[in-house]
Amino acid sequence: MTRQLISILLENEPGALSRVVGLFAQRNYNIETLSVAPTEDPTLSRITLTTVADGVQLKQIVRQVNKLIEVYSVKALGGANCLERELVIISISDASSKQLDSVIDFAQSLNASSLVKSDELGILQFVGSGEEVDHYINCINAKLVELSPDLRIAELVRSGVAAIELN
Amino acid sequence: MAEELSGGDLLIRSLQEEGVEYIFGYPGGAALHIYDAIFRQQKIEHILVRHEQAATHMADGYARSTGRAGVVLVTSGPGATNAITGIATAYMDSAPMVVISGQVPSDLIGTDAFQETDMVGVSRPVVKHSFMVKTAKEIPSIVRKAFHIASTGRPGPVVIDIPKDTTDPNVKYQFDFPEEVKLRSYRPIFEGEDSAVDRAFKALIRGTRPVLYVGGGAISSGCSELLTEFASALNIPVASTLMGLGAFPCSHRQSLGMLGMHGTYEANMAMHEADLIISLGARFDDRVTNDPKKFCPDATIVHVDIDEASVSKIIEADIAVMADSSWFMEKIETKRQGYLSQEQPGDREKREELSELWWSKIEAWREQHGLNHNRKPEIGKPISPQLAIQALYRATEGKAFVTSDVGQHQMFAAQYYKFDEPRQWINSGGLGTMGFGLPAAMGVQMGHPERTVVCVTGEGSFMMNMQELSTCLQYGLPIKIINLNNQALGMVKQWQDMQYGGRHSQSTYSDSLPDFKTLVEAFGHIGIKIEGAENLESGLKEAFSEPLRNKLVFVDIWVDPDEHVYPMAVKGGAMNEMVLGKAQGEASQQ
Numbered sequence: 001m002t003r004q005l006i007s008i009l010l011e012n013e014p015g016a017l018s019r020v021v022g023l024f025a026q027r028n029y030n031i032e033t034l035s036v037a038p039t040e041d042p043t044l045s046r047i048t049l050t051t052v053a054d055g056v057q058l059k060q061i062v063r064q065v066n067k068l069i070e071v072y073s074v075k076a077l078g079g080a081n082c083l084e085r086e087l088v089i090i091s092i093s094d095a096s097s098k099q100l101d102s103v104i105d106f107a108q109s110l111n112a113s114s115l116v117k118s119d120e121l122g123i124l125q126f127v128g129s130g131e132e133v134d135h136y137i138n139c140i141n142a143k144l145v146e147l148s149p150d151l152r153i154a155e156l157v158r159s160g161v162a163a164i165e166l167n
Numbered sequence: 168m169a170e171e172l173s174g175g176d177l178l179i180r181s182l183q184e185e186g187v188e189y190i191f192g193y194p195g196g197a198a199l200h201i202y203d204a205i206f207r208q209q210k211i212e213h214i215l216v217r218h219e220q221a222a223t224h225m226a227d228g229y230a231r232s233t234g235r236a237g238v239v240l241v242t243s244g245p246g247a248t249n250a251i252t253g254i255a256t257a258y259m260d261s262a263p264m265v266v267i268s269g270q271v272p273s274d275l276i277g278t279d280a281f282q283e284t285d286m287v288g289v290s291r292p293v294v295k296h297s298f299m300v301k302t303a304k305e306i307p308s309i310v311r312k313a314f315h316i317a318s319t320g321r322p323g324p325v326v327i328d329i330p331k332d333t334t335d336p337n338v339k340y341q342f343d344f345p346e347e348v349k350l351r352s353y354r355p356i357f358e359g360e361d362s363a364v365d366r367a368f369k370a371l372i373r374g375t376r377p378v379l380y381v382g383g384g385a386i387s388s389g390c391s392e393l394l395t396e397f398a399s400a401l402n403i404p405v406a407s408t409l410m411g412l413g414a415f416p417c418s419h420r421q422s423l424g425m426l427g428m429h430g431t432y433e434a435n436m437a438m439h440e441a442d443l444i445i446s447l448g449a450r451f452d453d454r455v456t457n458d459p460k461k462f463c464p465d466a467t468i469v470h471v472d473i474d475e476a477s478v479s480k481i482i483e484a485d486i487a488v489m490a491d492s493s494w495f496m497e498k499i500e501t502k503r504q505g506y507l508s509q510e511q512p513g514d515r516e517k518r519e520e521l522s523e524l525w526w527s528k529i530e531a532w533r534e535q536h537g538l539n540h541n542r543k544p545e546i547g548k549p550i551s552p553q554l555a556i557q558a559l560y561r562a563t564e565g566k567a568f569v570t571s572d573v574g575q576h577q578m579f580a581a582q583y584y585k586f587d588e589p590r591q592w593i594n595s596g597g598l599g600t601m602g603f604g605l606p607a608a609m610g611v612q613m614g615h616p617e618r619t620v621v622c623v624t625g626e627g628s629f630m631m632n633m634q635e636l637s638t639c640l641q642y643g644l645p646i647k648i649i650n651l652n653n654q655a656l657g658m659v660k661q662w663q664d665m666q667y668g669g670r671h672s673q674s675t676y677s678d679s680l681p682d683f684k685t686l687v688e689a690f691g692h693i694g695i696k697i698e699g700a701e702n703l704e705s706g707l708k709e710a711f712s713e714p715l716r717n718k719l720v721f722v723d724i725w726v727d728p729d730e731h732v733y734p735m736a737v738k739g740g741a742m743n744e745m746v747l748g749k750a751q752g753e754a755s756q757q
Contacts (some may be wrong), residue, residue: 066476
């Protein structure tokens with residue numbers, strides 16, 4: 001069972017997304033992350049989602065999704081054939097100004113950017129592959145614990161993965 | 168200048184353009200503009216049912232027996248939700264159907280209005296596709312798309328949800344029925360890869376123990392003739408799924424009958440021992456494969472299916488052919504003809520010898536159990552349900568359309584009525600919907616007014632939709648209902664006998680059954696009660712006699728309440744593991 005990335009091009013119509021999501025629930029597949037937005041052709045939307053499945057299940061998922069009338073095309077992406085990006089926004093509160101500075105410096109050394117910095121609140125943004133985002137979050141957690149055992153990420157928001165095929 | 172029509176008229180005109188003969192439906196508030204449009208025309212006949220579930224089964228029976236999409240019209244809310252069971256039934260058995268549901272006016276959607284249900288949402292898991300009408304203008308193109316989607320590829324039900332305001336009689340639009348369907352994201356496959364057919368044929372020639380495993384897809388693709396020619400020429404045994412019965416003539420020497428949980432001994436043994444299986448429009452359902460890990464251990468699997476998601480879903484195919492069964496049969500039959508015309512006499516002899524060897528094994532299995540129900544009727548004894556079906560077969564000369572409900576009677580009908588024609592046998596195989604039989608038979612009779620239509624049922628199933636007896640009177644449907652009355656939910660009781668120590672939890676009601684003869688007479692029909700084996704033939708003869716030809720006849724046959732359906736697959740076993748009779752079943756209990 002491994003993480004699989006599936007890219008779906010579908011009609012940009014009301015209800016189309018719910019058919020895809022519904023199919024996953026109905027057939028007992030899970031969705032780990034999901035992102036959806038219109039494409040360069042505004043009549044088509046792109047869903048990028050990640051799931052956990054073995055090879056046989058993945059093939060079945062792709063075929064079931066492909067059966068949906070509004071799905072234009074569907075592809076399993078993976079490894080070297082695609083470029084994936086996810087965005088994460090993290091807020092940190094209850095930290096002293098000095099602690100915040102320290103976290104922000106550290107985050108910037110990891111190529112994150114600081115979106116907000118006030119006395120009570122710091123908001124950081126990081127972009128990378130899903131795996132890099134996982135790693136980044138672990139690093140920030142470790143840094144916070146290092147600064148003070150009571151410091152925590154206040155809120156964490158991930159965008160879900162978007163991916164583009166490399167040819 | 169095209170004519171201007173209201174949304175309701177646009178809908179009905181579009182249905183006329185699609186060649187619709189019948190709408191099976193039930194009116195209600197949100198559908199009343201549409202019903203008024205129906206009143207204004209004569210081309211399409213509306214059949215007023217007594218319950219919306221029955222409307223869907225009628226449309227289903229019509230569709231399966233004619234091959235043309237059945238049409239249902241219901242109102243919003245409870246009308247729509249009542250239709251769900253029938254939509255799910257059609258979905259599981261891939262029957263083409265278009266279900267039109269009235270919806271509350273657009274400006275009330277989402278307000279929990281009276282009789283509001285999110286029909287598109289509720290039906291989503293059990294439809295091939297669904298549409299929500301936004302404006303009346305798009306009704307013709309939506310109807311066109313709905314019929315196209317329902318009837319092509321792997322067929323299935325399509326829902327069109329129509330808010331009441333879009334059928335407003337005072338708002339009119341030009342009627343413009345599209346000739347072509349444009350759906351860039353829906354491209355059903357038909358033709359497969361020639362190379363796959365090539366490999367399949369080579370595997371067949373190499374194989375020494377082949378079986379054709381034929382499902383409902385073979386019937387909807389219309390490849391029966393080709394299949395029969397091909398199988399006959401190469402002397403290949405043919406096993407059918409519950410849904411595939413009739414695709415290959417059941418009375419043919421090479422027919423092994425039904426396979427699976429209650430399949431024949433020879434069909435299941437042959438499947439298990441085969442070295443090559445060509446599956447044609449079947450989906451390796453759990454009622455067929457039993458434990459997939461133990462499925463056909465020696466066989467190369469060729470899987471032909473129009474639905475690529477069915478291929479290798481349960482059993483990994485060695486040779487996958489994503490194509491319509493008729494396309495495949497045409498290709499492989501051509502190869503077969505070419506091969507045989509060039510075959511060396513020595514090769515032919517060897518091939519025929521191997522075939523004989525395989526057949527001698529199969530014949531031995533046939534003799535060991537088969538379905539040769541050799542019991543003779545015994546005076547004073549309860550009627551055996553198997554004998555009742557055999558008697559029905561004789562009384563109808565094997566030529567009736569037969570629908571069934573779900574349970575023991577369904578299995579007996581599948582085992583003992585020899586269906587020689589595709590579409591002759593209509594039952595709820597996938598969803599297993601009790602209450603299907605009578606309304607399905609009504610739809611079949613609508614589609615085939617001149618033919619004998621029989622519904623084989625049990626008293627449990629029958630009571631789930633018996634209100635339609637009233638509809639039958641209204642439209643003069645001369646259906647013959649064969650009720651195998653065992654005064655219990657027989658299949659449930661059988662499982663309780665075999666797996667629950669004979670504890671009949673909630674499966675009997677013998678002290679509260681209605682007198683069916685009186686009941687059907689109250690509905691204006693003919694009732695015949697048959698008790699005692701000696702009265703079986705004469706009772707059935709009367710039911711199918713000329714004076715009753717145009718009457719609905721309900722034949723209440725009191726059968727042995729303790730009878731079980733055999734063979735029965737051993738739970739979690741391989742296909743060759745079957746319980747063949749009661750003694751063995753009871754022994755395995757201990």
